[in-house]
Amino acid sequence: MFRPITTLTALFLCLPAAAFAAGGDISTPPRAPECKDGQVMDAATRTCVDAVDSRLDDGERLDAVRQYAYAGDLGAARAVLDAMNDQGADGVLTYRGFTARKGGDIGAAMGWYAAALVANPDNILARSYKGQGHVEAGEIVQARSELMEIRMRGGQGTWAEQSLRMAIETGRGNSY
Structure with missing residues (x-):
């Protein structure tokens, strides 16, 4: 027998994805x-x-x-x-990239994001921040590529996806 999913159950099922979305x-x-x-x-x-x-x-x-x-x-x-x-943890590498990007060093940021993605290719937060770096550098094709990677890796509907999508639409990255 089919039972509709209640709002509370649906929220409970989405929580792990929300936590994963932000690394x-x-x-x-x-x-x-x-x-x-x-x-x-x-x-x-x-x-x-x-x-x-x-x-x-x-x-x-x-x-x-x-x-x-x-x-x-x-x-x-x-x-x-x-x-x-753990200096090699993908979260550490992601935030090293974030602080470099926010400090104006897009080249260093991209290196940190690349290292984070070597450590964990499914780190959709690193992909979102990397994509935002591409947006800030005017590299929209590369930003869209990261957006597609986020979606293919289960990040559709997450903050990481929404944030990068908004950055592509506005031409500006986000602060978190």
Whole structure:
């Protein structure tokens, strides 16, 4: 017997895709940084600690990177990236690209995005940011190619796809 999917069930089924869409990040802008000067919020103690503090895990650090990057504090974002345990993780490489692009170094950004995609070809957030870099460089054909890759890799309807599509339409990249 066929049963319609309830709204709650449909939402539950979409949550893993939403998390994947942003490389494990939520698909909304991050909140303002909870700490200052490159420090990271320790979830256990709810205090700001140095990014190299051994009590932190890379997930906490990556959350801080997103917060600093979105707030435009690229220096703090880079300092936290430097403290990450796994420097070859695709999320680290993606945000190195993001901070390079937002800092005006599109060439370096493209190198970081390429490295992130070697580490994880299905990283649709890196593909979205790479595509936005192409848009900013006036390379719309390459941006559309990344948009198609996002869709082929299951990213249709995700923030990563929508963000790149909007960048192509407006000619501008996004801040997160």
